[in-house]
Amino acid sequence: MTSFTPELRFAQKVLDEQPFSVLVGARVEVFEPGRAVLALDIREDLKQQNGFVHGGVLAYAADNALTFAAGTALGPAVLTGGLTISYVRPATGVSLEAEATVVSSGRRQAICQCEIFAVAADGTRTLCAVAQGSVLTAG
Template structure:
């Protein structure tokens, strides 16, 4: 890690280096001291049998947004230590937005929260899940 700061440019490169994120078409739409926001378009092939966005996609978005938020406090060499997610309502809309923030950080670990919302065609957000997780600094 060597004290390297995780900038928006570096964070975008990290996201682009994740094949699964590329497959889903994930975008980093905000990154900085306030945390990180990821968005992805809700496509037919990401839905479950009832037409809602699959819970695994919500979990992925929470996991990744939490880890990027943790990186704002700990630097780029981080991994998810674990997270929990609570689904509040079915995710139906055009875009999934995951907004993660650092609640507390030490030198080795950050605890983060994440709100997941779906945006309709007019950009109106509906909260559909909340997650909380721990991000761990990885030392060489």
């Protein structure tokens, strides 16, 4: 069960101000120093023609999880500087979880890693993608 700390409430408020995040139904599950977990339910309209979650949805989840994790180190005014993603296997199940951690941070930049898991109805988590990115302060 998610514990709704003031920090987590703030992070969810920021996410709710992003129209695309609202469109895909994203939510912040964890927001703590050096770490963030973003989740979303897998819906039919987020899949590609073969029935797997579209790679763009996985990239979105990685991008936002990376920036939220970096925000715990750099503050809330951050932007993605770049990211790479490797797709490990097709994503199927009931939800996605993107877990990002800060690997290194300075005053204006953080380097973060993210693992994206597809979660089955029974709670089994399967790694479907990994990403790494740089996040910069917006000022």
